[in-house]
Amino acid sequence: MSEQQKAKSHRKIVLFNKPYMVLCQFSDAEKRQTLKDYIAIPQVYAAGRLDRDSEGLLILTNDGKLQHELAHPDNKVSKTYWVQVEGTPNDKALRAIEQGLELKDGLTKPAKVNIMPAPDVWERDPPIRERKHIPTTWLSITLKEGKNRQVRRMTAHIGHPTLRLIRYRVGSWTIDGINNGEFVVI
Structure with missing residues (x-):
């Protein structure tokens, strides 16, 4: 052997x-x-x-x-995140994530993003903070890079802060x- x-x-x-x-x-x-x-x-x-x-x-x-x-990061292994955000991003905001955003540490690479139904996942302890009159939306975001706190910074940049972030997939x-x-x- x-x-x-x-x-x-x-x-x-x-x-x-x-x-x-x-x-x-x-x-x-x-x-x-x-x-x-x-x-x-x-x-x-x-x-x-x-x-x-x-x-x-x-x-x-x-x-x-x-x-x-x-x-x-040079290996570009894709990772998919399920992200619960505050509010409901419009098409323009989602396209901005897909095309790449200018963050403090540079331009993000293009990403895949879709609005998704709320996944069937475990309860978080403590639960997220929810506001009575502001809805939340779940996004599926797939990246091939991993800047520090990138997903959170991307959703904040489009005006929809991340409330919960679950990494669903790495590679296969x-x-x-x-x-x-x-x-x-x-």
Whole structure:
């Protein structure tokens, strides 16, 4: 068996449905919730990040090459987010996201965006803040880049702040069938 075949046979890929307010690291000096509170698999590391206040798919692996492939922006691995925003974006606002927005750190690459029905997902604790007279809308946004807090900054830029953000897909992997706070090893 070649070294490459041995490495692949020992490769671990963990698909984790990260809960709200969990850090994408295994330790924290401030004693906040981290991956160690959910995953007891040695020597796996997050391939990319998901903000503490975001939820959904996080991939962990012991394969450095795969980790780099998924996390490095040059590789353009697409990611789909389900985003609950305040208000209802009009066609002009959605087209602006699709064409790319000028943010403080530069122009975003074109993205795919659609209004979607509210997904059948877990309750968030605490729930989002809702305003009595302002509706919310769910968007599906697919990116091939990952600037810091990009989705939140994009929706704010078009006048519809993000209330809840769930990463649904990375590459060909999704959170389908994985309960929030749980993981599967593939």
